[in-house]
Amino acid sequence: MSLTRAENISKMLTEKGVSPSIQRIKILQFILDNEHHSSVDIIYQELIHEIPTLSKTTVYNTLALFVEKGIINSITIDNTEILYEKSQKPHAHFQCNICKNIIDIELDSNLYGITEIEKNRVEKVNIHLRGICSKCLKNESINI
Numbered sequence: 001m002s003l004t005r006a007e008n009i010s011k012m013l014t015e016k017g018v019s020p021s022i023q024r025i026k027i028l029q030f031i032l033d034n035e036h037h038s039s040v041d042i043i044y045q046e047l048i049h050e051i052p053t054l055s056k057t058t059v060y061n062t063l064a065l066f067v068e069k070g071i072i073n074s075i076t077i078d079n080t081e082i083l084y085e086k087s088q089k090p091h092a093h094f095q096c097n098i099c100k101n102i103i104d105i106e107l108d109s110n111l112y113g114i115t116e117i118e119k120n121r122v123e124k125v126n127i128h129l130r131g132i133c134s135k136c137l138k139n140e141s142i143n144i
């Protein structure tokens, strides 16, 4: 018998040492199903309809726990909001100056696994590029 989606996610949490509450399962499911990088606000707005007892603090704390356990990734661009995405192999992020979309970029870099640089301890590596995305470039050329 195959497991349901919720059962699979519940199993995933248990394997990572996180006890699987309904809220945790829903939050993780949202991140796994979402292609984009989601903020606490986005996740809260999406799930509040399903879980009326949900608070932003719970969302924030749950995401922080998932990051700590290596279940998901957190990224910060421009030191504004923290965004969350499913864990995958290290990649860079490209943000468009026009549509503000954040795109995952496959980029090979020796920086990802680095733990020390010029005697400084590295705790996190974020590679961000900024510019105009291919879609906006296309729109630009149409509008000229």
Ligand SMILES: [Zn+2]
Pocket (backbone or CB within 6 Å): 096, 097, 098, 099, 100, 101, 132, 133, 134, 135, 136, 137
């Ligand atoms: Zn764009």
Ligand SMILES: [Zn+2]
Pocket (backbone or CB within 6 Å): 037, 085, 091, 092, 093, 103, 104
């Ligand atoms: Zn990403």
